[in-house]
Amino acid sequence: MPSFLMCPPDFYQIEYEINPWMNRRRPAETAAAMRQWQALHDLLTTKLGATVETLNPVKGLPDLVFTANAGLVAGEKFIRSNFRFPERQREAPVFEAWFEKRFYRIFTVPGDACFEGEGDALQLGKTLFAGYRMRSDIQSHRQVGEILGCEVLSLELVDPRFYHLDTCFCPLTDRAALYFPPAFDDYGRKVIAESVPEAIPVGREDALRFACNAIVVGNEAVLHAGCEATNLELRRHGIKVHELDLSEFHRAGGSAKCLVLRLS
Amino acid sequence: MPSETVELQGHIIDSLTLPKVLDEVMNFGGTFEIIEVAIGHRREDPSRARVRVSAATQEALDALLGRIKQLGAVPVVEQEAVLVPADIDGAFPENFYCTTNLQTFIRHHGRWIEVERPEMDCGIVVDPKRQIASTLAVHRVKKGDLIAVGHQGVKVTPLERSPERNVFEFMASSVSSEKPKGVVIKEIGAQIRVAKKAGGRVMVVAGPAVVHTGAGTYLERLIEAGWVDVLFAGNALAVHDIEQALYGTSLGVYLEKGIPAKEGHEHHMRAINAIRRAGGIRNAVEQGILKSGIMAACVRKGIEFVLAGSIRDDGPLPEVITDMVAAQEAVRRLVPGVSVCVMIATMLHSIAAGNLLPALAKLVCVDINPAVVTKLTDRGSFQAVGLVTDVEPFLRELWKNFTE
Numbered sequence: 002m003p004s005f006l007m008c009p010p011d012f013y014q015i016e017y018e019i020n021p022w023m024n025r026r027r028p029a030e031t032a033a034a035m036r037q038w039q040a041l042h043d044l045l046t047t048k049l050g051a052t053v054e055t056l057n058p059v060k061g062l063p064d065l066v067f068t069a070n071a072g073l074v075a076g077e078k079f080i081r082s083n084f085r086f087p088e089r090q091r092e093a094p095v096f097e098a099w100f101e102k103r104f105y106r107i108f109t110v111p112g113d114a115c116f117e118g119e120g121d122a123l124q125l126g127k128t129l130f131a132g133y134r135m136r137s138d139i140q141s142h143r144q145v146g147e148i149l150g151c152e153v154l155s156l157e158l159v160d161p162r163f164y165h166l167d168t169c170f171c172p173l174t175d176r177a178a179l180y181f182p183p184a185f186d187d188y189g190r191k192v193i194a195e196s197v198p199e200a201i202p203v204g205r206e207d208a209l210r211f212a213c214n215a216i217v218v219g220n221e222a223v224l225h226a227g228c229e230a231t232n233l234e235l236r237r238h239g240i241k242v243h244e245l246d247l248s249e250f251h252r253a254g255g256s257a258k259c260l261v262l263r264l265s
Numbered sequence: 266m267p268s269e270t271v272e273l274q275g276h277i278i279d280s281l282t283l284p285k286v287l288d289e290v291m292n293f294g295g296t297f298e299i300i301e302v303a304i305g306h307r308r309e310d311p312s313r314a315r316v317r318v319s320a321a322t323q324e325a326l327d328a329l330l331g332r333i334k335q336l337g338a339v340p341v342v343e344q345e346a347v348l349v350p351a352d353i354d355g356a357f358p359e360n361f362y363c364t365t366n367l368q369t370f371i372r373h374h375g376r377w378i379e380v381e382r383p384e385m386d387c388g389i390v391v392d393p394k395r396q397i398a399s400t401l402a403v404h405r406v407k408k409g410d411l412i413a414v415g416h417q418g419v420k421v422t423p424l425e426r427s428p429e430r431n432v433f434e435f436m437a438s439s440v441s442s443e444k445p446k447g448v449v450i451k452e453i454g455a456q457i458r459v460a461k462k463a464g465g466r467v468m469v470v471a472g473p474a475v476v477h478t479g480a481g482t483y484l485e486r487l488i489e490a491g492w493v494d495v496l497f498a499g500n501a502l503a504v505h506d507i508e509q510a511l512y513g514t515s516l517g518v519y520l521e522k523g524i525p526a527k528e529g530h531e532h533h534m535r536a537i538n539a540i541r542r543a544g545g546i547r548n549a550v551e552q553g554i555l556k557s558g559i560m561a562a563c564v565r566k567g568i569e570f571v572l573a574g575s576i577r578d579d580g581p582l583p584e585v586i587t588d589m590v591a592a593q594e595a596v597r598r599l600v601p602g603v604s605v606c607v608m609i610a611t612m613l614h615s616i617a618a619g620n621l622l623p624a625l626a627k628l629v630c631v632d633i634n635p636a637v638v639t640k641l642t643d644r645g646s647f648q649a650v651g652l653v654t655d656v657e658p659f660l661r662e663l664w665k666n667f668t669e
Contacts, residue, residue, distance in 0.1 A: 127308075139282070139337035143275035143311050152309050155280040157336070188281040196279070 003218055004052035005261040006099075007042060010034045010066045011058040015252055019086045020164050022254035034249040038066070041223065041245055041260060048243065049218045054264065056099055062092050067255050068262040069167060071096035072118040075149050079105040082118040085136045108148050116141035119262055120165035122153075125172035128196060129153045132166030154196055156189040163208070167258045171213045173222070177201060177238060179215070179231065181208035201238070207231045211247070211256030225256050266368065266422055267326045267377060268319035270300065271338040275311045278304060283314050286338045293329040295320040315341065319422070346371045346418030348391055348411040355404055361388045362413040364400050365421055366624040371398045372418035382601065383623040389413040402597075404590055446654055447662060453629050453650065454666035457492060457605055460627070465604030466494035470618045471559075472611030473501035474633075475656055476515045481506055481559055483660035484609075488562040492667060495599045496563055496570040497618055499611065500578040500585045503546065503560050507582075508536040510558035537580035545583040571595045573614065596621050605629070610656045612637050624648070631659050 015028050045051040059065055070089070072081040079100040084090045100107060110116045114137075121137040122145060123130050129151050133139040135158045146153035156166065160183060163169035169184035170193075177199035182190055193200050203212050212228035222235055226244035235242050247256045277283040283302075290297045300315040316338065320326035330340065349358040366385040370377040373391060380389055381399035390401040391411045401410065413419055457467055475481055487493050505515045513519055517529025526532065543549035550556075550564040563570050573592035574585040586592040600621050607629045608615035619628060619641060628649040630641035638651035652659060 133337075134335055139275070139335070140339065142337075146275065146309065146311060150309055152276050152279065154276060155282055155337070157285075188285045192279070192281055 002050045002052060004054065004264040005045060005216075006054050006056060006068045006071065006264055007038075007261055008056040008065050008068050009058050010038045010250075012060050012063055013058075013066045013250075013253075014063045016063050017086075017088045019088055020254040021162050022252065024252075027252055029249045029252050037245065037247050037249050038260065041247065041257060044223060044243055044245065045216070045218070045261070049221055049223070051218055053261075056095070059095055062095065064089055064253065065092050065095060066250075067120075067253070067259040068096075069255075069259045070117045070120040070165070071262050072100070073122050073145065073149075074100075074105070074119075074262065074264050077104070077106055078108060078148060080108045080110065080116070080118070080145055080148055083110055083114065083116050083141070085115045085117065110141040110144045112140070114138040114140035114144075116145065117165060120167050120259065123166055123170060123172050124151075125178055125197060126175040127151055130156060130166065130170060130172070130178075130193075130196075132156050132158045132170070134158055135161060135164040154192055156192060157186055158184055159186050159189075160184045162254075164254065165259075167214055168211065168254070168256075169208065169213050171215050171217065171258070173201075173217055173235070173238065173240060174199075179203050179213050179234075181205075181213055184208070199238075201234055203228075203234075204230055211251060214256035214258040216257045216261055223257050225251070266296075266319045266321060267323045267370070267379070268317050268420075268422060269326060269330060269377070270315060270317045270341045270343070271330070271333065272341050273314045273316070273336075273338050275337065276305075277312050277314060277337070282336055283312075286316070286333050286336050289333055289336065290316075290318050290329060293320065293332060294325060295329045343372050343377075344417045345375075346373055346389075346391075346413050347415050348373075349414045351406045351408055351410045351412050353406075354408050355406055357388045357403060357406055357412050358414055360414045362416065362419050363387075364389060366622065367421040368623070368625065369400075369419065369421045371413060372420075373398065377420070382597075383625075384597075384600075384621055386620065389419070402593070444652070446652060446658070449650065449652060450659060450662045451666055453607070454663055456627060457607075460604040461492070463604070464602075466602045467492060468495040468497060468599070468603045468606040468618065468622075469493050470497045470606065470608040470611060470614050471502050472498070472609065472614070473505045473515075474610035475502060475660065476505040476509055476520075476559075477518075478655060478657040479515075479520045480657040480660040481509060481515075483657075483664040485557070485559050485562045486664055487660075487667070488559065488566055488568055490667060491566070493568060495603060496559070496568055497596055497599070497614060498570070498572055499614055500572060500574050500581040502611075503572055503582050503584070504533050504537055504580065506558040506560050507540060507546070507549075507555060508533045510555055510561060511536050511539060534579060537582060540582050541580065547584075569599055571599060573617070575613070593617070593621065607631070608641060609659070612640070615641050631656055 013034050015023050046053050081097050117136040121132040131142045131153050139155050142153045142155050163184035169181040171179040178197050179201050181203045207228040210228050211225050212231040215222045215224035221241045223243045225247045232242045296319045298317045302314045304312045320329050364387045369380040378398045384400045387400035387402050391398045509515050512532040514526045514529050514532050518525050540549050546560050547564050550561050555561045572585040574581045574587045605627045609631045630638050631652045632638045633655050635653045642649040642651040
């Protein structure tokens with residue numbers, strides 16, 4: 002059974018604006034955020050049988066809740082993130098300390114290249130699909146490929162609302178993935194068409210409800226409620242859908258998948 | 266053209282990153298040259314490519330580099346040029362970098378600086394205060410000048426093949442007398458028009474055969490009509506031109522009738538004497554002694570001319586420079602901006618001009634002797650067209666082109 006790392010949203014808030022979703026005049030409701038987070042946590046641990054480890058929240062690090070951006074885990078290896086924005090750079094030592102304590106082998110990307118972990122790096126079959134330009138730099142991809150010993154296909158992200166790859170691309174199986182085509186340029190769409198045997202396009206409405214930011218466990222998926230067309234498509238592919246209200250986290254530009262980091 | 270070598274690494278083929286970078290270079294109006302591509306053997310092996318990208322200006326190149334850096338194309342760390350202070354006057358340090366006539370750049374303080382006045386067989390001197398690099402002839406070296414040594418941090422830009430076919434294509438014109446001259450001369454005329462329109466200067470290097478064959482009148486008309494900006498010749502062209510203007514003969518032969526004049530062999534000496542008595546060609550024109558001909562046209566039109574002498578010269582005329590190093594310097598001053606050079610019936614002056622001109626200048630070599638044309642077109646210039654013909658029909662046809 003898979004295990005995930007999550008961080009409770011005790012200090013989650015819109016304290017700065019580093020993507021088009023964030024607006025300090027539209028703050029998050031902490032109590033509602035706590036309820037939504039807990040519902041996700043419970044769904045994963047009870048219904049989906051996953052193990053969830055928790056990271057202690059830290060005051061002043063409101064986005065620590067989005068653990069998907071901590072780095073990328075593969076077995077005992079942890080490639081730590083090198084965040085683009087100073088606001089999030091202070092999260093890196095907190096995540097690193099957690100992994101260090103658990104004897105992970107810590108890797109860093111070289112030089113000043115940015116890399117935002119699982120937010121921009123998703124495995125599909127033997128290939129790692131990696132997003133760049135908005136948050137991660139393509140220069141980090143080669144090093145990540147070397148550390149993991151796999152092929153890395155780089156995809157440029159062109160819509161600031163879909164600033165991480167996990168907001169517009171979601172592997173479902175070894176051969177199928179959801180994706181939102183306008184978040185990529187012609188080259189990216191061509192790479193997806195050639196390398197993903199079953200690439201399932203998601204419509205604009207669902208994409209803006211973070212349909213691609215789904216957590217997939219076996220043949221079940223967790224995503225924000227109301228993505229009806231996507232739900233239908235997932236069910237057609239034999240995937241059971243669990244819907245949750247994660248609207249409080251949308252205020253910061255994240256949804257289900259952003260709230261978890263896959264440990265195994 | 267400013268350029269930079271960039272490197273891309275990773276799964277650049279399957280990610281379409283390499284084609285994307287190349288497309289972006291072109292979208293930004295730049296050009297590229299793939300220097301090296303190493304493809305990974307297995308699926309997980311990264312590939313690597315080195316690409317030289319160029320753009321019309323440094324600003325355009327910077328914008329282009331900024332964009333392709335986002336795609337992972339990063340400039341290769343370039344080594345700085347090695348500069349050594351000259352230890353004596355009049356000679357380069359050992360192992361100096363010897364220039365070509367191609368556009369050249371030198372890496373200094375992390376930037377590529379274009380070397381001013383590209384000229385073959387010189388050294389490169391860097392002015393550290395003004396951050397300027399330029400070519401320097403060996404005799405002009407002053408002790409303490411910072412001279413580039415070795416090849417590190419120096420690069421030359423090869424000339425690019427023009428997308429349009431024209432008579433100047435890379436040595437395409439094998440020299441032969443059996444060529445359709447009319448077409449080629451028409452093309453040369455068109456290139457002169459293009460050069461002038463672009464603000465370039467046209468240089469003519471001419472030998473005395475221009476006058477002997479009766480073609481002087483066409484060169485005079487070309488000068489009068491403003492198609493020539495610079496004239497480079499020897500003593501003889503000027504002497505026989507003036508002889509023709511004063512006596513109607515060249516080497517004592519009447520150009521109108523083609524028969525020798527009585528005591529005609531004295532004419533050129535009398536012409537030289539008249540000009541020397543007047544204090545020079547310019548004075549002779551101003552005093553109304555010299556009224557027609559190529560040299561008079563130059564003076565009237567304010568065309569810059571350099572007359573470089575040789576050991577066999579009679580006189581010479583007062584304007585003739587007899588110190589060859591000084592003559593080279595005088596031509597060097599005329600070279601900037603010259604984009605077309607027409608060399609007519611003179612070997613040594615043509616070679617001298619060819620040595621001093623950058624490779625970007627288009628050369629037209631006209632001589633009745635195929636060996637001379639071959640020698641000139643093969644000498645270091647990448648854009649040369651050779652014509653084996655008597656000079657009179659050439660200049661007549663060229664002039665006709667400009668009157669049509």
